[in-house]
Amino acid sequence: MASIRKRGPYQWEAQVRRRGYPAQSKTFDTKAEAEAWASMIESEMSRGIWVSRSEAEATTLFEALERYDLEVSSAKKGAAQEASIIKTCKAIDLAMRPLATIRSSDVAKLRDEWLTKYRPATVLRRLSLLSHVFNIARKEWGMESLFNPVELVRKPQPNNERTRRLVAAHSASTLANTDAASSERGACNAEVECIATASGSPLLPPIMWLALETAMRRGEIAALRWEHVDITRRVAHLPSTKNGTARDVPLSSRAIAVFEQMKRIRENSGAVVHDHNNSIKSERVFAIRSDAITRAFERAVTRARATYLQECKHADRRPDPRFLTDLRFHDLRHEATSRLASIFPMHELTKITGHKDPRMLMRYYHPRAEELAKRLD
Template sequence: MATISKRGKHQWQAKIRRKGYPVQSNTFERKIDAEQWARDIENEMDRGVFVSRKEAESTTLYEALDRFIDEYIPNLKMVANETRRAKAIQAREIASLYMATIRTKHIAEFIKEREDEGVKPNTIRLDLAILSRLFEVAATDWGMESLSNPVKRARKPKLNGGRTRRLQPAQSKDEKSEEERLLEACGEKFRPVVQFAIETAMRRAEIANLTWANIDLKGKTAYLAETKNMTERTTPLSPAAIGILKGIPRRITGSVFGMSENAITIAMRRAREEAEINDLTFHDLRHEATSRLFENTDLDILEIAEITGHKNLQMLKRYTHLRTNRLADRLAGEKR
């Protein structure tokens, strides 16, 4: 039988003594929470499914994130980014809660807090992904078997349709297109990076990590050992892409472009500012390249996915409207 006793002005202790089980106790700010906890524990004991909550009840989310950063994040690809994200969560009020006390309502409050700050839905989803994985690891690897994952039941922010920013054409005969202005603003080292991105639809990291050892100019392919999807792939290279590569001097390091991901981001920002182009990111060049594959080739969606590395064909379906005119021509019996 559980006993509920007052501890100080603002604390209530619930204690359960039952034959065959170690004594269970926990302290709460509200009596109702202590009573609910005791009912849950006794119910599990009655059903023979009780698992000790001792470690989960004595470990805060802050402390769990510390361990997660030390033991789990180093195995991920984007170590620096994931570490920053985890440390940012540690600065939140939710981090002071014990792991066993975190419920879906707390996750919902965290989501609303982030939304009220104007944070984008995808950023919030990345935060939730860290928390969800943390609960899974704690339950399976850290002896907190009693933990359920509150993130799984929380309402996730709805993602928008994704960015659709493309390089804009010239507005008049006297003006230059955004692509022309951007390339003119690029330095000699960065210009082929931009050209290659527009031609291949490769991601920033894929371009930064590309080495000559993985380029087959004769076979017209590039082998990408690491991608965003954590899978390797070999992508075909167009004649234009081959031409760009042939114009690049070889470096002793073996790196094709000799630029890190961060260096590419900085160079893109500088070129964009010099060219006076608003709201254009390096990743938008991937969208531009993918759009051109739909507009300028007869490749089907699976063939394009082989080039771009999209694993989810739903992501590519948003480009199919670029071929609507071709469908109209085919309905009319014309060939293109």
């Protein structure tokens, strides 16, 4: 039976006691709200569908995010990136609210606020994390009564798909200090040559060439170990990738040259340790973190662009606005995929790049119209 009693001059407390169920109580501002709540709880208990809401009402979004970070996110491959999203979500006003009080309208308002400051893809990643937090709370943390308000909200459509490819050498025919070997590799490598020249890191140039030759991800290159590189078979084995599936990457002659270069660098520095078979023990090929690769690349691109502008000024020539602008390290994977697509059919290319879905592969394949036109003749 339900009982309603007044608590102080402005509040009403409803209590529901029924055999076989724990006692339930809640305080409201009006007597009508208290009676409506008690009637709903009694009805659910009579029909056998009542589920406790106490934990969902007592746990704030902030607390749920902290638990999610500790129990779920920490076990993911992208834990570092997700930690940044969790930190952002914990700072919003909505994080102080109990999970059970958050409605779709609250999430929609938050989505609109984010869209005024961030790109749709960024907002979508944040909403996806919040949605997963609610689902985990409902499925694994004993909050069965909790519903996911993010599922009912319209999601922004990402419109920042990149199609950036390397600019041909004729855009900067006089600036790159290239040797005969580099000129043989084609005019489209001019940007990489300039970045390599401007880089102050001995590791960045070979890392860039390896990315351009193999379409490997930044994290895969940083984690690559000598024990997984077979120069004789010309294969690099990746035991742990972003999508959780191991794969073997074929190595071109230029990629083999990169590994030979890194061997010489290690041997000359005395950092290489050999076992009884005189083979390199398990160690990373490139002693650098993924985030450091990105920072080194960005600095090198900035220096290379400044050098290019200076040389164009001295030569009284208009600089190409595309050359060494809006270029990211991940664009090398786009470029490599587009080049490999002219050699391998789709089913073989997916094995090289590691894409499980051909539709995702198409996001990385950006053929030049002039190249397609040549095939018509």
